[in-house]
Amino acid sequence: MPDSRQYVITFGCPDRTGIVARISSFLAEAGGWIVEAAYHTDPDTGWFFTRQVVRADSLPFDVDELRARFAGVARSLGAESDWRVDDTGERRRIVVLVSKEGHCLYDLLGRVASGELDVDVRAVIGNHEVLADITRAHGIPFHHVSFAEDKASAFAEVAKLVDEHDPHAVVLARFMQILPPELCEAWAGRAINIHHSFLPSFIGARPYHQAYQRGVKLVGATCHYVTADLDAGPIIEQDVIRVDHGDSVADMVRKGRDIEKVTLARGLRWHLEGRVLVHGNRTVVL
Amino acid sequence: MPDSRQYVITFGCPDRTGIVARISSFLAEAGGWIVEAAYHTDPDTGWFFTRQVVRADSLPFDVDELRARFAGVARSLGAESDWRVDDTGERRRIVVLVSKEGHCLYDLLGRVASGELDVDVRAVIGNHEVLADITRAHGIPFHHVSFAEDKASAFAEVAKLVDEHDPHAVVLARFMQILPPELCEAWAGRAINIHHSFLPSFIGARPYHQAYQRGVKLVGATCHYVTADLDAGPIIEQDVIRVDHGDSVADMVRKGRDIEKVTLARGLRWHLEGRVLVHGNRTVVL
Amino acid sequence: MPDSRQYVITFGCPDRTGIVARISSFLAEAGGWIVEAAYHTDPDTGWFFTRQVVRADSLPFDVDELRARFAGVARSLGAESDWRVDDTGERRRIVVLVSKEGHCLYDLLGRVASGELDVDVRAVIGNHEVLADITRAHGIPFHHVSFAEDKASAFAEVAKLVDEHDPHAVVLARFMQILPPELCEAWAGRAINIHHSFLPSFIGARPYHQAYQRGVKLVGATCHYVTADLDAGPIIEQDVIRVDHGDSVADMVRKGRDIEKVTLARGLRWHLEGRVLVHGNRTVVL
Amino acid sequence: MPDSRQYVITFGCPDRTGIVARISSFLAEAGGWIVEAAYHTDPDTGWFFTRQVVRADSLPFDVDELRARFAGVARSLGAESDWRVDDTGERRRIVVLVSKEGHCLYDLLGRVASGELDVDVRAVIGNHEVLADITRAHGIPFHHVSFAEDKASAFAEVAKLVDEHDPHAVVLARFMQILPPELCEAWAGRAINIHHSFLPSFIGARPYHQAYQRGVKLVGATCHYVTADLDAGPIIEQDVIRVDHGDSVADMVRKGRDIEKVTLARGLRWHLEGRVLVHGNRTVVL
Structure with missing residues (x-):
């Protein structure tokens, strides 16, 4: 019903x-x-x-x-x-891009397996092979594309693998590679990233290290649309978790994962349900 | 504008x-x-x-x-x-009932003084005189009604003092007295209480003591409409704050105050803006 | 290092x-x-x-x-x-009891696979077979024990399967069966449950339905030690998430899962690190 | 006791x-x-x-x-x-610096009046007179120092008014003036500011406007020690509150106030209880 x-x-x-x-x-x-x-x-x-x-x-x-x-x-x-x-009779299709960190992928696959997130995960593409087994255990194709040599041709291959599915969302689930401008444009409004900080704090690399150095008392995660401007695209959802002086960078990384995965899952769900309207660099989530 | x-x-x-x-x-x-x-x-x-x-x-x-x-x-x-x-051209009128604990009253008066909460506080009524001075410092009449002797006649006096203002809200700001059924009915949908627990946990007296005994890891506050059924009326807003084994009952009381006052302020604002629709025992906050 | x-x-x-x-x-x-x-x-x-x-x-x-x-x-x-x-040179051993709902199990397995939670999951035991495949995909034995016929003998079989591993924790990851008193005693201080409410609210069955009926504005999860007194054991950790009038029971169930799994994971980690000291019915988490 | x-x-x-x-x-x-x-x-x-x-x-x-x-x-x-x-037998002395916004001052005065915060508020100094009446209603001296003409001499007067009390804390309760380097040094480890953003995001002026422009989904407040480096001193405490697309800048300002005041109060309490140890640019809160 x-x-x-x-x-x-x-x-x-x-x-x-x-x-x-x-x-x-x-x-x-x-x-x-x-x-x-x-x-x-x-x-x-x-x-x-x-x-x-x-x-x-x-x-x-x-x-x-x-x-x-x-x-x-x-x-x-x-x-x-x-x-x-x-x-809604047309099932949503997504492709997930990953690197080595698996918590967001595990979380998405678990939601799909339980039926909570009713999407068709057409493929997972990784620049490492670490997450191949768990992906295939869910009956989903995993493609390994090496970024070690030539990033341009690697991105071309990723684009080809993604575009054949014409996905409703391209999910950067801790992909750790910066999309080139032409892909940002091609996937505008469909490429969704999870950044491991409360943006606009700690843009770019190693945000938990930056957070530790600054001595913040909360760490955050931001789910946003990817644009050519690094970590500056329209924000869909954010969340934070408390840390204290006793937390090392590794502790922050661990605690942060728990909000990264749920923040990404919420943002992705809203996107796929057509709830997110982009206006300028802000989002309206209805 | x-x-x-x-x-x-x-x-x-x-x-x-x-x-x-x-x-x-x-x-x-x-x-x-x-x-x-x-x-x-x-x-x-x-x-x-x-x-x-x-x-x-x-x-x-x-x-x-x-x-x-x-x-x-x-x-x-x-x-x-x-x-x-x-x-909205008709300014909202409220009457506030208090006892000895002043944090909710201070908070409301501060919001009114700054213009954040644009209401006409017609009177504050207390069963103790502790909060008379701060009330009058804000230019608001304070009435002391003793509940030590005869509760029935005390409530009759309170009702008289309240009803002459025909208020849009009767705010029980940690009033600590249980309204008799006839006042619950007379003020139905207008009497707003702040209970110092995350209802339905810890109904009734000394909820922080109950929370301490149970060893909960969060304490809460609940803003709700008053009905004849104690602490069981429609909930408008709730919030919680983290506590741990190091917190005594007194610490819980202190930490809890900070959510009591903001939870009451939020619920009252929504009520006065006509955002709260009651349906059965649940609220729709639009 | x-x-x-x-x-x-x-x-x-x-x-x-x-x-x-x-x-x-x-x-x-x-x-x-x-x-x-x-x-x-x-x-x-x-x-x-x-x-x-x-x-x-x-x-x-x-x-x-x-x-x-x-x-x-x-x-x-x-x-x-x-x-x-x-x-800590002796690796912690756990056994996980499950039913049909997989979000807590998926979450634990993901943490173990990534190395975040360094434990030896000796076995997963389910009263349904729904979660057998994902368990085995992680190289972990799954045992199906039916509770449809004779609960007493089913529990005897579960006890046998658990006790052969002498686990540091028996994790009830949405197991949905009430442990008999003798197992509560045998596993005292080691059996850890995740209850899908902010206890002591909504003890027992269908807490999200109870929460919906009461019209609460936050739903919660509680990780606690199992005792013979249903949902009344010492609380290790709790968390909440905001809901509103627009959330159906199904929405509450979905939102609640995200705090159930992280609350369980936090409580289990603290238990395994020897941080949780039980005193009476309260815990001290050091 | x-x-x-x-x-x-x-x-x-x-x-x-x-x-x-x-x-x-x-x-x-x-x-x-x-x-x-x-x-x-x-x-x-x-x-x-x-x-x-x-x-x-x-x-x-x-x-x-x-x-x-x-x-x-x-x-x-x-x-x-x-x-x-x-x-602790020596009562803590504080001096509070304010401008026009009164929510933090009201909150502090309320805590002092109720006995929750057991400090001796020796004086309140404002660069406007808006908050003189409420201060004096609490029996506390209020000094007006105009910053309209000559900031240097205004700060010299403020310093004189502060230093005569040798306070344990100089509280910048939304003071809105940037302390000159010599006062940052003179009051090092004692000057406590509340900044109305989740630092290091939105340093400097009009942080809620910046937050609105960036389209963040949470706004924050940061209680920190003042150093010569603007909004970059050691962080004592932070908190956030959820906002959405429906919130105007004015709504963000209003919602933010509720966390500014409690974040400042928590940070100040910890400072006065000797809980905050500064190490480099980070704090240890014991």
Whole structure:
């Protein structure tokens, strides 16, 4: 029952009166049963955002027809391209990029195995082979791409392996390699990274070492969209955990893992559910 | 600018298609500029909730006319009485009941003094006189009502002192006296208590002592509506703070105060902003 | 380097002057290099607790000799039996009991696989077979014991499978079966459960359903020692996560899992490191 | 009973074997009853730290004699100057510097009034007069020093007003003025600031505006010792609170206040209890 097919409409346009009325009347006239609806207006930029979830079986037409009809609504509200209709009947596909650290991958695989995260993990790609066995134990293909020699050709191979699946998300699960600008662009709004600090603190390499040196009393994790600007993309979710003077760098690394994995999992879930709308360098999570 | 006059509509009815369209069309036709809108549907009870904030100056009529016209909308949706239109132009009035512990009162008075909490504290009533001076230093009347002799007549006096202000909230800021059933009823949905535990743990007296005995690793605070059933009313907000084996009961009391006061302040703010809709024994905070 | 062999002394006795001097002088005279030391005095019960970690290579004798000599110190301080010397050179052994829910098991296995949790998982025992494959993928034996027919004989079989490993901890990782009193006694101080609520709230079955009904704003998890009194044993660690009116029971279950697994992992780590001293029904975590 | 007079020894020296034995034997031989003891060794710098709380009435001599005798112990352990013996019989004195924002001052005054924070607030100094009335209502002198014209002479006046009290702490409770280097030095280890961000993020002016621009999902507060390097002094305590896309800068400011005041209060308490040992740019809180 709770997992019946749904259409998820996300939409943004300049704010003005009557937007909600226009959209909700359109849906009401078609008999659409709204399961979940959220709205947000950004007073600074004067931008309006909404996410609406409609039961597929409440509409007398299919998703393509919904898209075609909603395009007219969007046009009338001045939103040429800033909208989308997703069909939960199409299972989300993801590809995961990893290195040696496995806690985020283990966590994702566990969620998928239990059915908590209903996605199709098409492939895991690693620049080391450490995580091959656990990946394959879950029946998922693992590809090893060495970055030791030529990073450019390695990234080309990764891109090829990723793009053949046309994934809804490319998850950098502690991948530790900086994506080249052309991949940041190609995967804009789909490449999701987990950074092991509370950004914007401790950008770049070895953030726990930086945190230790600064003597902070909490360490954090940040799930964000990847952009060409290192660790500066729109933030989807963040969390922190308490540390103290008794914690070595290794302790911080260990404690930090527990928030890295849950922060990534939350951010990824929201992304795949179409909850995350990017506006400038900020996100609206509806 | 951000504090211009607004009308706040809160509304609940059995869920069905077209409710949002009906309400938003009504507002759009009147030219209403929606500043904030939130919706929730409870799948268990099939109940729909919404809160809409409209700029007063966007409507061509006053709040009485809005109420009159919205009554028709509500009726057409099957919500005879489960709705309200508040006018932020009418300043919220509160009366605070206290005993000896002052941290919640100090906190509220500080928020009011700084303008953060824009309410009219009409009176503070205490069953001890300890907090009279600080209250009066803020220019607010303090009434001492002794509960040492006859509780019934004491409560009658409290009721008289409260009711003459017809307050939007009666705040039990660590009042430590159990309201009699008739006052629970008279102030239903307006009497707000802060209980010094994470309810439903440690109901009743000396919750920190109970928490210490049980050896919990977090202590909590709960802001809830008062009902005749002790500490069992609808919960508005809760929070916790970490304790450990080194904390005595006195330490727990001290640490707990810091969450009591902020939890009460958050719950009270939401109540006064019309964000809290009670449904059965649960709250929807929009 | 940081993982060189260590001896961990834990000790409790009635408080009086000179205890620290007695213990630390004993260690200093033997040349013991103290890596970590923690003390606690419970003012209510007048009990003194300490945990001392000594580098093995700083002592001119082995762990048996340390135990023999420390016995004299303990006796002189009135602590006949309330002390222990653990040798980190002896790898900790655990057995895990599971049912169908896999998030805690996945989490533990991931920690073990990465080396974060350096324990020997001797066996996983399940009353269902759902988690057999993932267990075996980690090279760990999985035993299925059916509880469908005769619980008493099922528990006898579980006990046999557990006891042959003489484990330092028996981990009930969402086992969902209530241990019979004789096993509670046999495994006293070693059987560790994760309960999916912030105890003492919502004892027993379906705590998330209870939490939903009560309308709490945070859900919790509690890691505790198992005693014959259901969900009432000494608490090792607790944590909470925020929920709101939009969360169904299923959402609470999902969010709660993320704190169940980390709370269990923290509690288990502390137990295995000899940090948890039980005193009455409370724990001291040093 | 719990507030009987105590001597608080804080001590740091290069780590080696026998330090605890030396100190605890010294105390034991004098009959010292240790109420609280904490130790920490920093493995990176090889430094040892301890804090010991002794009941004054358990020693056969006064605090001056304790200092004289302990000096010998400290010398024998190679700690010429890195130690201190505080007498809780001498009430802590503080001076508070404020500007217009009153939440931290209100909070401190409330704690002092209730007896929770047992300190002698000798004076409040403000560069505006907004907070004069509430200060005086608590019976505390308020001094207005204008910074509008000549900052150098204003700071000279502040220094004079502060130094006449020889305070144990100079509390910058949202003072909003940058201390000149000579005052940073004069008050080194005593000047405590609350910065309204999770440092090292958002150093300097308008941190909530910076946080809003960056789109973070949590805002923070940092209590730290003031040094000549802006917002870069040793951190005593930090905390965070969740924000989301719906929060304007003004909302962040409001929510942030609730953690600023409790973070400052915690840090100040620890400082006054002699719990905070500074080592390089990090703190050890025992």
